[in-house]
Amino acid sequence: xxxxxxxxxxxxxxxxxxxxxxxxxxxxxxxxxxxxxxxxxxxxxxxxxxxxxxxxxxxxxxxxxxxxxxxxxxxxxxxxxxxxxxxxxxxxxxxxxxxxxxxxxxxxxxxxxxxxxxxxxxxxxxxxxxxxxxxxxxxxxxxxxxxxxxxxxxxxxxxxxxxxxxxxxxxxxxxxxxxxxxxxxxxxxxxxxxxxxxxxxxxxxxxxxxxxxxxxxxxxxxxxxxxxxxxxxxxxxxxxxxxxxxxxxxxxxxx
Ligand code: PGA
Numbered sequence: 001x002x003x004x005x006x007x008x009x010x011x012x013x014x015x016x017x018x019x020x021x022x023x024x025x026x027x028x029x030x031x032x033x034x035x036x037x038x039x040x041x042x043x044x045x046x047x048x049x050x051x052x053x054x055x056x057x058x059x060x061x062x063x064x065x066x067x068x069x070x071x072x073x074x075x076x077x078x079x080x081x082x083x084x085x086x087x088x089x090x091x092x093x094x095x096x097x098x099x100x101x102x103x104x105x106x107x108x109x110x111x112x113x114x115x116x117x118x119x120x121x122x123x124x125x126x127x128x129x130x131x132x133x134x135x136x137x138x139x140x141x142x143x144x145x146x147x148x149x150x151x152x153x154x155x156x157x158x159x160x161x162x163x164x165x166x167x168x169x170x171x172x173x174x175x176x177x178x179x180x181x182x183x184x185x186x187x188x189x190x191x192x193x194x195x196x197x198x199x200x201x202x203x204x205x206x207x208x209x210x211x212x213x214x215x216x217x218x219x220x221x222x223x224x225x226x227x228x229x230x231x232x233x234x235x236x237x238x239x240x241x242x243x244x245x246x247x248x249x250x251x252x253x254x255x
Contacts, residue, residue: 008234
């Protein structure tokens with residue numbers, strides 16, 4: 001049985017003061033929703049403050065990125081050892097990291113392995129770009145990204161995968177529920193071949209890309225889609241709470 005999962009990726013938004021304010025607005029609303037694993041991923045500089053505010057609540061914390069070494073002369077980088085005192089999850093391989101900061105499949109693979117060895121749970125993002133989608137290469141791309149990211153990693157159950165088509169991120173043009181469900185089913189098959197069927201059956205696979213309170217139902221009403229990775233809409237307390245509430249309600253019904 002896969003527990004539904006909704007994560008909010010705040011990206012490079014909110015100062016520490018604004019992050020505290022947003023948590024203040026969200027905390028009670030989110031805390032009382034049951035049956036969904038709820039994760040917030042604020043910027044690094046707010047992790048300490050947010051960690052303190054979330055203590056004793058049912059909301060978990062994640063980071064948005066991480067370096068693949070644990071310590072040393074890597075000016076400006078953040079290591080898994082620093083993160084694991086503060087959070088349970090770390091987003092890895094987000095398309096903004098891949099395309100704006102040159103993260104290759106090889107780098108993502110190093111990050112995934114070092115996160116797992118250091119007891120951080122990766123939220124591994126994969127997804128095709130518009131031209132690849134239009135050329136019918138979606139499966140080829142996600143197959144390559146998933147296989148490369150997990151190369152040499154022992155099969156584990158504490159990995160979450162997010163299918164995020166690049167053309168749907170921050171564009172207001174979400175994939176359709178059917179498109180997302182089909183690719184997610186494909187990713188699960190890839191995981192089954194790579195690791196094994198029972199692990200693949202237990203891993204959560206999310207959809208991400210322009211998820212809002214108005215379209216979340218379309219995604220999570222598919223049994224293959226275990227939840228969402230939400231960007232822009234996770235910066236609004238009411239809207240994000242509504243996304244989590246609908247997930248709890250719909251997944252509770254189709255169980
Ligand atoms: P978006 O971002 O919801 O703003 O499209 C999703 C993501 O990048 O995870």
